[in-house]
Structures are given as C-alpha cells and as structure tokens.
Amino acid sequence: MRLRTILARMLSLLRRKQVEDELVEEIRAHLEQAEQDNLRAGMPAEEARRAARRSFGGVEQVKEAHGDVGGFPVLRDGAQDVRLAIRAMRRQPGFATVVVVTLALGIGGSTLIFSLAHGGSVHRRRLTYSFIGI
Amino acid sequence: MSDPKTDVPYGTLDLLVLKTLEAMGPMNGYRLARRIEQVSENLLRLNQGSIYPALLRLQQKGWIRTQWGVSETKRRVKIYSLTKTGATHLRTEVANWERTTAMVARFLESLS
Numbered sequence: 182m183r184l185r186t187i188l189a190r191m192l193s194l195l196r197r198k199q200v201e202d203e204l205v206e207e208i209r210a211h212l213e214q215a216e217q218d219n220l221r222a223g224m225p226a227e228e229a230r231r232a233a234r235r236s237f238g239g240v241e242q243v244k245e246a247h248g249d250v251g252g253f254p255v256l257r258d259g260a261q262d263v264r265l266a267i268r269a270m271r272r273q274p275g276f277a278t279v280v281v282v283t284l285a286l287g288i289g290g291s292t293l294i295f296s297l298a299h300g301g302s303v304h305r306r307r308l309t310y311s312f313i314g315i
Numbered sequence: 316m317s318d319p320k321t322d323v324p325y326g327t328l329d330l331l332v333l334k335t336l337e338a339m340g341p342m343n344g345y346r347l348a349r350r351i352e353q354v355s356e357n358l359l360r361l362n363q364g365s366i367y368p369a370l371l372r373l374q375q376k377g378w379i380r381t382q383w384g385v386s387e388t389k390r391r392v393k394i395y396s397l398t399k400t401g402a403t404h405l406r407t408e409v410a411n412w413e414r415t416t417a418m419v420a421r422f423l424e425s426l427s
Contacts, residue, residue, distance in 0.1 A: 238365060
C-alpha cells in the first residue's frame with residue numbers, strides 16, 4: 182500500500198496543474214451548493230454566501246493541505262525555498278558575492294588539500310572489495 | 316470541563332468519510348461534508364474544506380474512487396465512492412476502534 186501511495190503521488194506531481202484546477206473547480210461547486218442550501222433554508226442572499234464561505238474554512242489552507250498530500254511536498258517546498266533564496270540574493274548582491282566566494286574558497290581549498298594528501302589525484306585511488314567478484 | 320466540540324484528527328476523519336460512503340452510497344464532496352456535519356450533530360468542529368485533502372489521501376490509498384458527475388447546481392463535480400479495499404479497511408478500522416474504546420472504558424471503570 183505504501184508503494185501505491187508513492188506511485189499515486191508521482192502521478193499527482195505530473196498532473197500538478199490539472200490537480201490544482203480540479204480542486205479549484207470542486208471548491209467553487211462546493212460553495213455554490215452550500216449557498217443554495219442556505220438560500221433554501223431561508224437565509225438572505227448575502228448571508229447565504231457568507232455563511233457558505235465561513236463553514237468552508239480557509240481556501241488557501243485547503244489548497245496548501247491538498248498540495249501536501251499530492252506530489253512530494255519536499256520538492257514543492259524546496260523549489261519555493263530556492264526561489265526565495267534567489268530573490269534575497271538579488272536584493273543584496275554584495276553579501277551574496279562574499280558568501281559565494283567564501284564557499285568557493287572553502288570547498289576548493291579543502292578539495293585541493295585532500296587531493297595533495299592522497300598523492301596527486303583523487304581518481305587514481307580505487308576502492309577495492311575483498312569479497313565477491315565485483 | 317473540556318470543550319464539547321472536538322477537532323477531528325486525520326485518522327478519524329478518514330473513518331467518518333469511509334463509513335458515510337458505505338452507509339449512504341456515493342456522493343460529491345459537499346454532500347459528504349454536510350452529511351458528516353449532520354450525523355455528528357454539529358459536534359465536530361469541521362472546516363468543510365478540510366475534507367478535500369482527506370479525500371485525495373483516501374484516493375491515493377485506493378480506498379475510494381472518483382467519477383465525474385454533476386452537482387445540483389449543474390457543475391461538474393467528482394463523485395466519491397468506496398472501493399472493495401476501502402470497505403475491508405473500514406471493517407478493520409471499526410473493529411479496532413470498538414476494541415480500543417471498550418478497553419479504555421474497562422480501564423477507567425476498574426480504576427474509579
């Protein structure tokens with residue numbers, strides 16, 4: 182059953198736009214039916230619409246929760262984080278440059294030292310397995 | 316004293332949805348939410364909208380299926396119905412629920 186859920190989520194991911202459009206349609210239909218029931222129960226038009234929205238709850242929250250179930254929220258949230266990060270970096274390019282240079286020096290330097298310590302090239306060393314014939 | 320209205324945890328909402336579909340047949344999202352509200356005599360603090368993520372999850376698990384239909388307001392809507400796997404799962408969950416409730420009741424009684 183766990184596999185089924187994973188496959189279903191992958192499918193939802195591919196149909197992401199469609200899934201969201203369908204949800205929006207369903208929500209609209211829901212609110213309409215609620216409004217109609219309220220009108221039938223004798224509420225005035227404006228009250229009927231407001232009461233329908235109120236018993237529904239927050240639409241954005243529903244979309245958010247729905248998104249958490251379909252697809253893989255870690256991907257969606259991750260992509261959102263990347264977008265925010267890029268926006269923040271654009272706003273402060275000086276700071277961003279300092280961070281990037283520091284990271285580059287750190288990673289580059291560490292790799293260099295590591296390579297030197299292992300006799301020239303990291304690629305030259307091969308991992309050996311004494312068991313099986315892999 | 317605790318609030319008589321209770322928030323519905325996810326697992327319980329699943330159970331209510333499956334049971335409602337079993338007892339009252341296929342219906343669309345709005346009807347389902349309304350039925351649950353009515354049957355629970357409005358004791359559940361349920362935002363009707365929260366049923367949609369639950370329905371998607373149940374669908375992914377294979378316990379319910381959807382078909383396209385038309386609402387009373389002439390809009391295209393999804394009609395949800397119970398699958399065979401769903402019916403089996405429901406039976407198991409109800410049995411678990413009854414067993415747990417009985418156990419807790421017995422426990423509370425023996426200590427009072």
